[in-house]
Amino acid sequence: MSTAYEETGRSRQKQRTRAALVAAARQLVAEGGRPPTVAEAAEAAAVSRTTAYRYFPTQHALLVAAHPEIETTSMLPAEVGSDPETRIEAAVRSFMAMVVDTEEQQRTMLRLSLQRDAASRELPLRQGRAIGWFTEALDPLADRLGADGVRRLAVAIRAVCGVEALVWLTDIAGLSREQAVEQMAWSAVALVRRANDQPHAL
Known part of the structure; x- marks a missing residue:
């Protein structure tokens, strides 16, 4: 079974790097309205391209990670009732x-x-x-x-x-x-x- 790059070695630092790339991709989309490349996200996050591609080998992988719905589990407010x-x-x-x-x-x-x-x-x-x-x-x-x-x-x-x-x-x-x-x-x-x-x- 393969292990995600950010889960090996210095995991906390790698998680911060991944989060910075995702945040940069989201910001670039919000500003430009077009899909940013991995290289563009790397530049915006002040991360080297080589490092960025270790986390996201393709633009597709980056954009999926940057999509806001991924961690959402429910759309119901607390105590919404049964109606x-x-x-x-x-x-x-x-x-x-x-x-x-x-x-x-x-x-x-x-x-x-x-x-x-x-x-x-x-x-x-x-x-x-x-x-x-x-x-x-x-x-x-x-x-x-x-x-x-x-x-x-x-x-x-x-x-x-x-x-x-x-x-x-x-x-x-x-x-x-x-x-x-x-x-x-x-x-x-x-x-x-x-x-x-x-x-x-x-």
Whole structure:
């Protein structure tokens, strides 16, 4: 079994170096709106290119590490309660707050995810993390809809929110970001209400 470079030898120093490269990549995306190369991230982090490539041998590996969703485990606030409409609205708003806050990174990852290659299938946008967050929010409906029904509903909600929907609503429909988030939250609640009223339709 191979061991990550940063886990060998002086692990704390290597973790700091890795964190500096990731932070530099995120900052470059936010400033320029395009995917930075490993060399560009190395220069911004004051790390040698040779060292940077030990951590991230490809631009793809760097951008995956720099994506903000990787360590997020839940979109629900504490004590959110058991009402499915309240839970899904809270989850969608939390999700979209993160998307809007990191919009340039999200748009960069979206562009990369549209490429038809094996590497793009490993990107965070292709891994369905939001489906898990929305499934958690919809857990009170599990007895009524069943596991398959809850998943289908979570997929339907993901289809109306996220960076893809944000791009369309702002760039094409002309909504402000605040209006776009309101539209997504409304759509999510409407889908939950419909599913709750007609569970056999799923």
